[in-house]
Amino acid sequence: MEDFQIVELYWARSESAIKESDRKYGKMLTKISFSMLSSNEDAEECVNDTYLSAWNRMPTDRPTYLGAFLSRIVRGISIDRYRRRKAQKRSGSEIAIDELEECIPSQSSVEGELENGALSEAINRFLGTMDHDSRVVFVRRYYLTQSISEIARELGFSEGKVKTLLFRRRKELYNMLEKEGLV
Amino acid sequence: MSGISDEFINEALSYSKKKSLKPFFFASAAAAVALLFAIAAPWMFLKDHKTETMSFYLSIKNTEGMTVSDVSEIGFFDGGVKLIISDEENGGYKLLSLPHASSSTIIEIMSENHVKPLEENPDSIPRIWISLGDGRTVSPYLEYSAGNTGACELFGYEPEGEPSTELTEYISGLLS
Known part of the structure; x- marks a missing residue:
């Protein structure tokens, strides 16, 4: 349907x-x-x-x-x-969140809440500049919290390629957010 | 990440649904390849198979070049195209300058010609990159795409295939 x-x-x-x-x-x-x-x-x-x-x-x-x-x-x-x-065990999503915190700040203050809109808008813009493969890998890892092996298997990529894509895109995202004063 | 567009989420979800149709085609393709192999196998062993598989690396391996010990010595923005070969034994890198190479030609060749199937163990091949002289780095062992282009870095990668015949011939011609 x-x-x-x-x-x-x-x-x-x-x-x-x-x-x-x-x-x-x-x-x-x-x-x-x-x-x-x-x-x-x-x-x-x-x-x-x-x-x-x-x-x-x-x-x-x-x-x-x-x-x-x-x-x-x-x-x-x-x-x-x-x-x-407050799970004790380190789940797959915790690992994904830890990776992303390299480039996206946690938003815990009131000021942070106001900046959330700007951050979301910036991330969407960043995603729009990516090539198709990178964007799919990025969203699957950090929004759908899939593991690297799962992403590689489902998309037909090597794990090395997935890791390389994520590493480069995180760096690019950080640079962009830094330039825009969001980190 | 909570606020990302529904369109991007749907794109990521839909990607797997398209791929799920492929197992049927892979099974048919695998059967065809097995049949082809059964017919062609005797002929394959008559050729120097290993040489052909590693032809790109072998063609450049003994070319004279400068050795550097650190990535910072490479000069990604110096305007010159160069091959960079990792020195697995001693660490560092060997640089082969390609003064008559055109970065746009290399990109064009890589865009129009896919890598060939990799038959050798990827770990037996040293990592090789091409610095285009304008900050960009690519690898002849990867399909050309924005996702496979580095910025002032020698990125880690798993080879996706052997460099295309067209790229091998272009670079070999520049080195001879």
């Missing part, structure tokens, strides 16, 4: 909207959540909460890309749960 058809089911308040969402995106959402929480039970709960959130948001939301819309929700729910749980 196409994304717009599933979105229509939400708008029509049809319960098959959840079933169709799960059929198309359930595995992907579970993977995203599991990579952050390292727990099947927690990931399952986060995915269920995602569908509930999507149900409550549509209408009035009408996302063009349903996968991106749902992944954004599950990511937010999983991050909240992770922070509440």
Whole structure:
């Protein structure tokens, strides 16, 4: 089923909207959540909460890309749960976040919150300048928190190529943010 | 990273969906290659296979050049095109100057000609880069792309293939 058809089911308040969402995106959402929480039970709960959130948001939301819309929700729910749980074990997403903190500052102050909009806008601009391969690798690593081996396997790249791409793009991102006064 | 565009997220998600169709084609291609190999195998062993596989490296290996011990001595912005070969045994690098080379020609050749299948163990080949003289570095063992272009650096890489015949001939011609 196409994304717009599933979105229509939400708008029509049809319960098959959840079933169709799960059929198309359930595995992907579970993977995203599991990579952050390292727990099947927690990931399952986060995915269920995602569908509930999507149900409550549509209408009035009408996302063009349903996968991106749902992944954004599950990511937010999983991050909240992770922070509440304060996991001891170093998960794959912690490693990804540590890598990215080389170039993106953490935003914990009120001033930081205001700068978040500027930072998001700058990152989107930066992503827009990248070649296709680099952008896909970058988003999969730092937004979807996939491991390097997983990215290499799914995209048909060597792990060396993935690591090299990420290393160079992080450096470029840092240089750009430094020039714009965001770090 | 929370605020990135839905379009970029969708692009990253969609990439894997396209690739998932490939296993069917890979299986068919693998069957065709196996059949071809069964027919061609006797002929392959008649050729000097190892020499052909490492032809680019062998063609430049004994060329006289300057040795430097550190990347800072290379001169990425000096306007001159040069080959840089890693010295695995002693550390440092050997620089082969290509005074008559054109960086735009090299980029054009690399863009229009893909690397050849790599049959030798990648670890047996020293790492080789081309400094284009304007800060950019590429490797003849990688497909040319913006993602495979370095800036004032000798980036780490895993060879994706042997340099194309066209690039090998161009560089060999400059060195002879």
